[in-house]
Amino acid sequence: MIRVYNTLARALEPLETRAPGRVGLYVCGMTVYDYCHIGHARAMMAFDVVVRHLRRRGYAVDFVRNHTDVDDKIINRAAQSGVHPLQLSAQFIDELHHDLDTLGILRPTVAPQVSEHIPEVVAMVQRLIDRDHAYLASNGDVYFSIESFPRYGALSGKKIDDLRAGERVAVEQSKRHPGDFALWKSAAPGELGWDAPFGRGRPGWHIECSAMAARHLGDQFDIHGGGIDLVFPHHENEIAQSECASGHAPFARYWMHNGHLTLDSEKMSKSLGNIKRIRDIVHEVPAEALRLLYVDTHYRSPLPFSTEKLSDALAALDRVYLAKETVEEAVSRAGAGAPADTLNEAGRDVHRLASSFSARFDEAMDDDFNSAAAIGYFFELVRAINRFGNDKKARARGGGALLPAAEAFRVVSEVFGVGAMSPTAYFDEAKVKRLRAQGKDAADIDALVAARGAARAARDWARADQLRAELDAQGIAVMDSPEGSTWRVRVD
Ligand SMILES: [Zn+2]
Structure with a gap:
């Protein structure tokens, strides 16, 4: 049984979906x-x-996440750059897909945008006017009347009367109540707008999510999600619009909200201190490090972000791939491994932690998606595998202990998208990106490693040692094998 923290109920509740085995999920996307x-x-x-x-738990998920492509911020930015607002938003939808794909974030089932749902918005606004929940004001805007909906405030805990408290003298006088919000904003000729029975204009921000959720998930569905900053007014307004327009409640049964990300400025390195864009980070760090950083904190908790935290995640990811290498080596020799009862202590730890891993992982994740606990279990296993991997004798003899660990890696990559690459591909990528972050060139390192190889071949040990020390000082670890020498950038 999955339990979900429902902001509306202010409690953990068992997930009971409208249709068994199916979840309708709407998440507010980006402007x-x-x-x-x-x-x-x-x-x-x-x-x-x-x-x-x-x-993973067997649900078919109808996942809708919108793009807000009609908005004053877009219109202003487009005016500055001299392009049409919808051209600007189309460009940034492409950029968004690029960035989120890089992060391994699965695309939603439907990604609607408001410019393609104007008829649905107009119909919903008209219905709200017809039902006396909305009115056309003297300035040409259409407002939702919060006093027409007694449950207004149920999600955020705000009271309609209190919303008057901060009222200033000059607030928009065309509103009946200062808490009333725009469903439709009138547009002057030449401004971005669409014709409607209540005048030419464009949708207010909140109405788009109500209209697009209804179109793609129905008047009522299971889970609505978004950032905690959206609880009020955005989500409160969505509930009011949707329930008044459809006459059905609840609009969404569960409301899930993720915590804020803040910048921990004391732990930001100077060189990376200004890097906040996804594409800049994944230019210098494998994307999975960022995923690991995120899942390490429960989704509802605040997340203080810092470059120190990113370095820690990167070092932890290295340990994940070292462990994966050991596991893959063992799996490739499956059958040659010792039975579990002849293992050394590290081997027994691995076997015990790996055999129970899936059950513990699911238990943590079923409990309001507690990724922090689940990833904690995974690192317990990773540490045990690396202890085992460092013991050459155990490694040669006891590969059988590692077979259940392969399943643990599969589960973690399925749900967290961490440890999903081949170790070789990961270490290659990490190498290139770390050098880039340090302003170094791989060809220079290759040349040093090759020179050291030549010195060794010529039995010039002093020269070989000197080159190794030079590489070491640059943070490069060299691994020698019968096939030759390879190298990695150390994470310190
Ligand atoms: Zn929304």
């Missing part, structure tokens, strides 16, 4: 006028992991 940064990625990651785990 597309700039590149994705680490704050956006947190929300996208949080729900990516939710979707992946629900699918």
Whole structure:
């Protein structure tokens, strides 16, 4: 049984979906006028992991995440660059797909955008006017009347009367109540707008999610998600619009919200301190390090981001791939391994932790997607595997202990998208990106390693040692094998 923390109930609740085995999930996406940064990625990651785990547990997930492509910020940015707003937003939808694909964030089942749902928006606004939940104001905007919906405030805990408290003298006088919000904003000739029975204009921000959720998931569905900053007013307004337009409640049964990402400025390195865009980070760090950083914190908790944390995640990811290498080596020699009862202590630890891993992982994730606990179990296993891998005798003899660990790696890559690469591909990528981050050139390192190889071949040990020390000082670890020497960039 999966339990979900429901913001609306302020409690953990068992997930009971409208249709057995099926989840309708709507997540508020991004306003597309700039590149994705680490704050956006947190929300996208949080729900990516939710979707992946629900699918692992056998649910068919209808996952809708919108793109807000009509918005004042887009219109202003487009005016500055002299392009049409929808051209600007189309460009940034492409950039968003590029960034999220790089992070391994699965694409939603449907990714609707408001410019393609204007008829649905207009119909919903008209229905709200017809049912006396909305009114056309003197300035040409259409507002939702929050006093027409007694349950207004149920999600955020705000009270309609309290929303008057901060009222200033000059607030928009065309509103009946200061908390009323725009469903439709009138557009002047030449401004981005669409014709409607209540005047030419464009959708207010909140109505798009109500209209697109209804179109793609129905008037009522299972889970609505988004960042904690969206609880009020965005999600509160979505509930009001949707329930008043359809006459059905609840609009969404469960409301899930991810915590804020903040910048921990004391732990930001100077060189990387300004890097907040996804593409800049994955230029210098494998994308899985960022995924690992995110899943290491429960989705509801605040996440203080720092470059120190990113380095820690990268070092941890190296340990994951070292362990995966050991596991793959053991699996390739399957059958030659010793039975579990003849193993040394590290081998017995691996066997015990790996055999129970899937059950413990699912238990943690079923408990409101507790990825922090689940990844903790995984690192217990990774540490045991690396202890085992460092013991050459055990490694040669006891490969059988590692067979259940292969399944643990499969589960973690399925749900977290961590450890999904081949170790060789990972270490190659990490090498290139670390050198790039340090402003070094792989060809220079290759040349030093080759020179050392030549010195060794010529039995010039002093020269070989000197070159090794030089590489070591540059943070390069050289591994010698009968096939030749390879190298990695150490993580310190
Ligand atoms: Zn929304």
